[in-house]
Each structure stands twice: as C-alpha cells, then as structure tokens.
Amino acid sequence: MGNHGDKPAPLTYAEVPTTDPDPGEDTPRIGVSYVFATDDDDDEEEDQDQDRDEHGEEKGAWPEGEHRRRDDELPCAVFHREECVYEKKSPAETLAPEQLLHTCRPGDLVEFVAAGQYPHWTVYVGGSQVVHLHRAEVKSSFLGQASQGRRGRVVNEVYRFRPLSPDAVVQKALEQVGITGRDLSWRNSECFAAWCKFGRREFKMGGELRIGKQPYRLKLHLPGKQCHVLEFQSLEDLIMERRRNDQIGKVAVIQELASHLNHEGGASMTTQHELC
Template structure:
C-alpha cells in the first residue's frame, strides 16, 4: 500500500468500546482497542513547531518534564506481563544526556522524554553514540545530539523479554543504519530499538497476522484501585496507543477516559432520550 494511505487517525475513547471504568472485567471481557493498520506516529516534531504542529512562540518557555505526569501501564500477551511502567517497580529517574553517558553500556535501550512529545528511543552502541529511527531514517548519532535537549534514561527493563547479547544488539542496530522510507520495517523509534535488543518480529510492521483475535491487553492504571483495559490484535498496535498516551501525559489521558465513561453512562441512562 506504500504511501497510498494517509494516517489513520486515532479514534477517541468515546468511539471505542471499552471495559468497566473500575477495571473489573465484564462477562464479555475486555473490549477491542484501536487499530493503527496504516498509521505511523511522529517521533519528533519539525524544528520550530509546537506539539499541535503550529509555529512555536519563541518567547514561550518550555515546560519542565514532570515525571508525575507519566502514564503508568502494563501490557499482557494473553496472561503474561510483557511490559510494565510503574513508579513502584521501574526506575523512571531521568538524567541530562551528559550524565546518562556515565550510565550507558553498549546494547542499552535509551529513552528521551519531554513534555508534550512522543518518547524517542535509541540503542546505545558505545563511544557516546546511539542508533535510532529518526524522521523515517535509521541514523547513527551522538547521544547528546539525538537527545535534542530532552531528558533521558536507560529503559532495558520495561519490556520483560529476554535480551540478546550486547554484541548482537549493537550489530542489529548498526546493520540498519541508512535505511529510510519504504525500506523501513518499523513504525516508530520504540519498535526499532526494542527489535534491536530483543529480536522479536512482533516489533516489525506486519510481524503478526491479524486474524481477529486480540491477544494483547493494555492496562492503564488510573489510580490504586481503578484501571482501564484495551485489547489489540498486534504488539505494534498496542505500542502505538501506549505512545499516544505518553505523548498526551497522565492528566490528559485520565481526562479523556473520564469524558468517555461519562458519555457511556449517559447513553446507558438515556438510550432513547428517557431513563430506563
């Protein structure tokens, strides 16, 4: 299909059937989530652009990155947890790029984060350099350049898959340098970097056959007692939604969910304009 299809924009939660807002599975179980069959997310904004694509105000200060706005979530493949981001179980501390260089080893996964942007992932290959998918091309850059001023951290433990050896991770990354556009097999920097480290085809576009089953569950933690669940046909679809949530931030995601649950409750109460 190549470039014949433009982006398939994400459906709002008001348009997507979901589970009970309290996180309790109904008799029907978790509902189907959003499909991103033709979509790619934008890892990075164009120079001089704001989050919504408009021109930045040069006099407006950037918001400092606030870890309290991280969206905590877990991903399950059937009953096995394959990804978890939780303040209690994961080291989410971020550093300046210069300080992170003292903590990196070849083969590490690095995540760059900034308020209002998609997280950007890279593979540290040694000698202060990373390989990353940036604007539809796999590039070899210095870590400090790839950060573009963002905070960063090592995220080896977010995915629960067994890692390849460091040499193989670096080799996987370096062999892709220079690929661009239609040569690419990944929709975003996270899928690329995770594929380099874990070697799983599920991170690639079309790596899983879509046969109507939804084996992946994305569980968003709204509070200690409440969560929200969506199901996806493929790992890459799930990653697209997870990254969209990271882009929005916890406050916006919870507001979006609250709006959805309110509309669902209103429909239940007034299905044809009158309470049942």
C-alpha cells in the same frame, strides 16, 4: 482511544504478505502494513535553538518547563494473554545527556522524554553514539544530538522479553543505519530500538496476524486503585496507543477516559474499567 468503536481509525491499513528476514524465522506471515508515517520523528524539531559542541552536547540549559515530570506519566502494564510483557511502574528518574554518557553501556536502550512529545528511543552503541529511527531514517548520532535537549533514562527492563547479547544488539542496530522511507520495517523509534534489543518480529510492521482476536491488553493504572483495560490485536497497535498516552500526559489521559466512559455509559467489549 484504543479500539473504541465510536472513533475513526487514525491510520489507513493495507493488507500485505510479510516475512521476517531474520535467520531461522522464514515462515511467511500475512499481516497489516501501515501506510508509512512516524508517530514521533516527523513531529520533532530538528533544532531546538540550543548551542551545541562538536559532540552534539548542549551548551545552554534546556527550559525547565519542557521536562517531563515523573508524576505526569501514567503507570501501565502490557499483557499478551496472561503473560506480562511490559511494565512501567513509577517512572524512573531522568538524567541530562552528559550524565547518561557516564551510565550507558553498549546495547542499552535509552528513552528521551519531554512534556508534550512522544518518547524517543535509541540504542547506545558506544563511543558516545546511538543508533535511532528519526524522520523516516535509521541514523547514527551522538547521544547529545539525538536527545535534542531532552532528558533521558536507560529502559532495558521495561520489556520482559529475553534480550540479545549486548554485542548482538549493537550489531543489529548498526546494520540498519541508512535504511529510509518505505524500506523501513518499524513504525516508530521505540519499535526499532526494542527490535534491536530483543529481535522479536512483534515490533516490526505487519509482524503479527490480525484476524479479529485481541490477545494484547494495555492496563492503565489510575488514581484510587482503579485500572482501565484496552484490548489490541497486535503489540504494534498497542505501542502506538501507549506512546500517544505518554505524549498527551497523565491528566489528559484520565480526562479522556472519563469522557469516554460517560459517553458509553459503561464498559464495552474492548475496554474495561475495574479495580486493580
């Protein structure tokens, strides 16, 4: 978990020079690029055995057991040095896709969640359509189709970066439609959607220099006013760990932490257990 030294790294890295093509940010950066794979999209089933109408909306009810319960999500916060850049307190209530269509505005970020699955992030661009990274391709889909039966919520506020204007977010998302495979610059659907919303290179593969420093901290809020802190070299790495926690659920994360702390016999340089 995180940077625990007793576990092998889940991915192979290759060091490559990278640049951010955004106007005004043409300074070369040496970063680390993942061998391409996605943490969520390749694990999703294309069809969920649900009948859908011509807009991708479900006709049948989704099994209740597949819904992610709010009490199964672990509250957490992300810090870059001393600045809080992300916070998930008590997770927001989720809505069915047809309800989301009445609340979404162009430029909104929409997160779809279900038990045992990685969260799937999309950018709402209007006209019942979203743009999202799915199965190694940036696609434009109907919101109901992109949900694949999961409930969702608008998550504009979890990241604390200054957002682009709604028009700029929509334009940024639409300009990426059709990009596939090794031409992709984002590790998962969340990184893609957040990059569209905030335009920050930290969300792109190789967007930050990894030189041994660990400026990012993921603070997990545990029962009994306890916190567990993990440190990371890049926001990209931290997002991968936080999404894994969301996928396995609160109980599994707490059990995993207890097992690790018992094995280590206490805290290490890259993991801390403390009172909140």
